[in-house]
Amino acid sequence: MIQAETKAALTFEDFKTEVLNDYKIAVTSRECSLLGRREVLTGKAKFGIFGDGKEVPQLAMAKFFKNGDFRSGYYRDQTFMMAIGQLTIQQFFAGLYGHPDVNHDPMSAGRQMGGHFQSHNLNEDGSWKDLTIQKNSSTDISPTASQMPRLLGLAQASKIYRNVEGIDSTNFSVEGNEIAWGTIGNASTSEGLFFESMNAAGVLQVPIVLSVWDDEYGISVHAKYQTTKESISEILSGFQRNEEFKGFEILNVKGWDYAELIATYEKAAQIAREEHVPVLIHVDELTQPQGHSTSGSHERYKNEERLSWEREFDCNKKMKSWLLEHNIATEEELDRIVEKAKIEVLEGKKAAWEAFITPFKEEKEDIVALLEKLATSSINKVFIQKYASDLNSIKEPIRKDILTTARKVLRMIVKENNKKELSEWITNYIKKTQPKFSSHLFSESNNTAFSVKEVLPIYDENAEEADARVILRDNFDVIFTKYPNALIFGEDAGNIGDVNQGLEGMQKKYGILRVADVGIREASIIGQGIGMAMRGLRPIAEIQYLDYLLYAVQIMSDDLATLQYRSHGKQKAPLIIRTRGHRLEGIWHSGSPMGMIINAMRGIHVLVPRNMTKAAGFYNTLLEADEPALVVECLNGYRFKEKMPTNLGEFKTPIGVVETIKEGTSITLVSYGSTLRLVELASRELLDSGIDCEVIDVQSLLPFDINHDIVKSLMKTNRLLVIDEDVPGGASAYILQQILEVQNGYDYLDSKPQTLTAKPHRPAYGTDGDYFSKPSIEDIYEKVYAMMNEVNPTQFPSLY
Helix, strand or coil, X not given: CCHHHHHCCCCHHHHHHHHHHHHHHHHHHHHHHHHHHHXXXXXXXXXXXXXXXXXXXXXXXXXXXXXXXXXXXXXXXXXXXXXXXXXXXXXXXXXXXXXXXXXXXXXXXXXXXXXXXXXXXXXXXXXXXXXXXXXXXXXXXXXXXXXXXXXXXXXXXXXXXXXXCCXXXXXXXXXXXXXXEEEEECHHHHCHHHHHHHHHHHHHCCCEEEEXXXXXXXXXXXXXXXXXXXXXXXXXXXXXXXXXXXXXXEEEEECCCHHHHHHHHHHHHHHHHHHCCCEEEEEECCCCCCCCCCCCCHHHCXXXXXXHHHHHCCHHHHHXXXXXXXXXXXXXXXXXXXXXXXXXXXXXXXXXXXXHHXXXXXXHXXXXXXXXXXXXXXXXXXXXXXXXXXXXXXXXCCHHHHHHHHHHHXXXXXXXXXXXXXXXXXXXXXXXXXXXXXXXXXXXXXXXXXXXXXXXXXXXXXXXXXXXXXXXXXXXXXXXXXXXXXXXXXXXXXXXXXXXXXXXXXXXXXXXXXXXXXXXXXXXXXXXXXXXXXXXXXXXXXXXXXXXXXXXXXXXXXXXXXXXXHCXXXXXXXXXXXXXXXXXXCCXXXXXXXXXXXXXXCCCEEECCCCHHHHHHHHHHHCCCCCCEEEEEECCCCCCEEECCCCCCCCECCCCCCEEEECCCCEEEEECHHHHHHHHHHHHHHHHCCXXXXXXXXXXXXXXXXXXXXXXXXXXXXXXXXXXXXXXXXXXXXXXXXXXXXXXXXXXXXXXXXXXXXXXXXXXXXXXXXXXXXXXXXXXXXXXHHHHHXXXXXXXXXXX
């Protein structure tokens, strides 16, 4: 029999009840998959990807998943979510239909396709729930293996809570006893993210239990093309811990063996929870009865021998056989469970569809009535009535049908006196509907970055000048004292205090867990930060150079940037990412790919301070907010001298606010970061030539100039030059769009707005390489001078 029977000392009837309930969940989940596929093929749902064939191992996993634990999985875990009580039949179908109401589709409010799951970890006001009294599931994403870096951080949080003193773990952890449970398909283990995160987990020794659901295929591609030796556990066998080396515990189990699955998961949970050792469970001999998704049938790529094997070794079928062999239930009892499940699934599907479609029908009736009313007094009566009739004939309309019809009719009556009522209806409809699809890109709580008030640095009358890196270092010192849950980690961040000494002495003072060195693995560094931030810690993930951020852009873009949005505000990860960039030496140590970054990371604040005092102020601001951010320090600025403030840890740089560095009347120069220093120097030389430049430091690219101060400058100067060391059309194009389109700056220009950027290639090595690759003081001077020559060629004769 199974260990759960003896360990819990259940009566046979109690044991039977529990096991038959498991079987009911398994067949219910399977019926949801089968009926869900039909809903897609009939057109009611757009796409379906289901968990059929993986039901039984997910039941076993659920048995040892405790309150406080976290899941970081992928889109086949519906049975698990049902087993832990967080997914009903109706909710399953609401997700399949894309219901945009979080009360109906609590998994994403229709923002993600079905099969992507989450728990609600935040209260309505955006504050944390008590995560220790609920079962937690970090919100899923589709990109394969992208759940792995986050899984690492979720597990590391338990290690921090268990081993670091002084942290208030209320609502987040009970002595670090929580496991981070991961799931992944066998083919996705081919991704670099998988290997990077697995290696990091072995190094960190964190409580992960990772299940690999192995059905031998990745969509249509067999394992022999995916994995060496066709076995992930075989090729990872070197990770197996032994008496000499720490590592993983690696377990193998058949996905159809209910009793052995429970024994395996019990063992895995005990090891991870008590010893904080990561465990890999390779669950093989699984099936995929309907193929990968609704995009096609697996009969196209599986031969009859394989299909026959899958029918025989279907985990639900094998569980039924096990129940009969051990006289736990009769054939009739099991048949009744199946029939009842089919009825419940059908009823749940109908209820979900009715809840989804009813609001649309009501909205359709409203607009049809309005159109019929407008038609009576319109010269386009016949056409409007036709539109109303066509819309009314759609038995199951969607909002696109409704709004498309209304907007087309508005064009017909644009010159008529009765257009106002329809125009207002459309405006109000969009105002009411758009947030269903566009809210929560950023936090909507009372702790947004915008709620943090600016606090200026305070200086003594005789304030000393120090290396800029010392200001950062001493500010971090205050941060780690003020926030016991704050920690920083990155390549060379610990022992030597980072490559620029901004963390000098911090590890010795605060310990190796709070100021930590990590390996060269940028994507999983970001994942560590995401996972720990999702569990109430305040991590600062350091990427050594901005150029190396490219390794992590996918995780930042797909996971971190979308977290608030795709969870409909039910989860957050206020991670701070620290890096340094812009100008130093060579192709991969002086890049400034800001255009790529800001376009890939909507949902993350992107901050570009010109000096270390400003950078320190951003860190102080962000630690009082609940949103993620990237702070790009100036790589060539650590040895410049800056005055030492007396209010370290307290002064705050506002986010989304520009700063006018120099006032002027001739032209507005807009820049940021390292280039701003050159702009300042060029503006002094230009002043000697009679050109009085206004110099504005952007400071924050995302968000950008929320007070529209740049357009106020244009009202005075009537000319604009954006100077940027990104490639042409990079961040400068974004800045122009914000100024000209969002702020309507075009209305105040007397000259063509222009940009001065780096060359299209990567920056060449050496001082000359920098000079001929990126804007120089002379480039800035001559560009501004040429613009003024166009205005007044007599006063400013052409240089060339």
